[in-house]
Amino acid sequence: xxxxxxxxxxxxxxxxxxxxxxxxxxxxxxxxxxxxxxxxxxxxxxxxxxxxxxxxxxxxxxxxxxxxxxxxxxxxxxxxxxxxxxxxxxxxxxxxxxxxxxxxxxxxxxxxxxxxxxxxxxxxxxxxxxxxxxxxxxxxxxxxxxxxxxxxxxxxxxxxxxxxxxxxxxxxxxxxxxxxxxxxxxxxxxxxxxxxxxxxxxxxxxxxxxxxxxxxxxxxxxxxxxxxxxxxxxxxxxxxxxxxxxxxxxxxxxxxxxxxxxxxxxxxx
Numbered sequence: 001x002x003x004x005x006x007x008x009x010x011x012x013x014x015x016x017x018x019x020x021x022x023x024x025x026x027x028x029x030x031x032x033x034x035x036x037x038x039x040x041x042x043x044x045x046x047x048x049x050x051x052x053x054x055x056x057x058x059x060x061x062x063x064x065x066x067x068x069x070x071x072x073x074x075x076x077x078x079x080x081x082x083x084x085x086x087x088x089x090x091x092x093x094x095x096x097x098x099x100x101x102x103x104x105x106x107x108x109x110x111x112x113x114x115x116x117x118x119x120x121x122x123x124x125x126x127x128x129x130x131x132x133x134x135x136x137x138x139x140x141x142x143x144x145x146x147x148x149x150x151x152x153x154x155x156x157x158x159x160x161x162x163x164x165x166x167x168x169x170x171x172x173x174x175x176x177x178x179x180x181x182x183x184x185x186x187x188x189x190x191x192x193x194x195x196x197x198x199x200x201x202x203x204x205x206x207x208x209x210x211x212x213x214x215x216x217x218x219x220x221x222x223x224x225x226x227x228x229x230x231x232x233x234x235x236x237x238x239x240x241x242x243x244x245x246x247x248x249x250x251x252x253x254x255x256x257x258x259x260x261x262x263x264x265x266x267x268x269x
Contacts, residue, residue: 021033021034021081022034024093024096024098024099026063026089026092026096026255027063027066028073028077029058029066029073029077029082031082031083031084031093031100032083032084032100032104033098033100034083034100034101035102035104036102036109038101039083039109040109040112043081043202044116046080046201046202047120047122047176047177047202048120049201050201051201052195052196052198052199052203053202053203054078054079054080054081054191054195054203054204055079055082055083055109055202055203055204055205056076056081056082056204056205057083057085057104057106057109057204058076058082058083058084058086058089059085059086059089060086060088060089060247060248060251061086061184061248061251062076062184062188063089064247064250064251064254065184067254072189075188075192076188078192079188079192083106084100084103085103085104085105085106086103087103088248088252089103091252092251092255095255095259096259106206106207107209107212109204110179110204110209113177113202114141114148115145115148117149117177118146118147118148119147120176121149122148122176122177123148123149123150123173123174123176124141124148124150124151124175124177124178125150125151125152125153125154125173125175125177125178125179125200126141126150126152126153126154126179126210127154127156127166127178127179127181127182128156128179128180128182128187128206128210129155129156129182129210129211129214131155133210133211133214133216134153134154134156134181136213136215136216137211137213137214138150140213140215141213151173151174151175152170152175154166154169156180156183163190167194170198171197171198171199174200176200176201176202177200177202177203177204178198178200178202178203178204179205179209179210180204180205180206181206181208181209181210182205187205187207188205191205
């Protein structure tokens with residue numbers, strides 16, 4: 001597990017301006033060390049320049065999937081920005097001695113970008129989940145961020161034979177942002193496959209965010225967030241997710257073992 005050099009605030013600001021960001025490498029996957037404010041600044045600049053940017057809001061489950069699946073691993077490495085959404089990733093970065101500035105939750109980042117869009121005049125396309133949920137999420141976002149235009153809404157239940165149709169519909173309205181919520185197996189690979197063809201400045205997978213925005217699920221209370229137990233609160237709401245959660249202890253053990261290997265491999269001074 002290799003890491004990049006640490007950075008201070010001045011270096012971070014310079015990195016944002018120059019389109020380079022400080023990262024910590026976790027199994028070869030470069031996680032951003034930027035805090036929320038600097039992440040928003042970086043992405044605002046990307047949107048203003050209309051530079052296609054695939055943002056992955058990554059957690060330990062995704063990291064372990066990448067470790068076990070070379071195709072998924074290479075897909076993640078093609079992303080322009082990987083942010084530490086999961087608390088396990090934040091812990092891992094700190095454990096190897098290269099802490100990130102803070103956890104950057106995808107749900108909060110979506111809200112911040114929607115808010116930034118109000119003054120920037122941005123437009124957004126919402127793609128994913130079922131039609132009722134996505135429609136309700138769109139209505140709620142319009143109420144909260146009335147000056148960020150929602151120019152397209154579509155459910156995420158479509159197969160490869162409909163990909164061209166979906167891509168065409170998105171390209172026709174030319175959104176500044178595309179938020180995608182599909183199954184964990186298809187969400188990021190679909191974005192990676194079509195991001196150049198879509199030609200949208202910011203494309204981000206948002207997982208279950210639309211369910212929360214629509215009121216279908218509740219976000220974890222502040223106490224759970226503070227204790228870094230949002231994952232547990234979601235598990236309580238969706239018990240069927242327990243099989244996915246079984247990978248978390250494996251992630252912790254692997255991080256510890258990998259650090260031990262690196263420590264033992266270092267020559268004595």
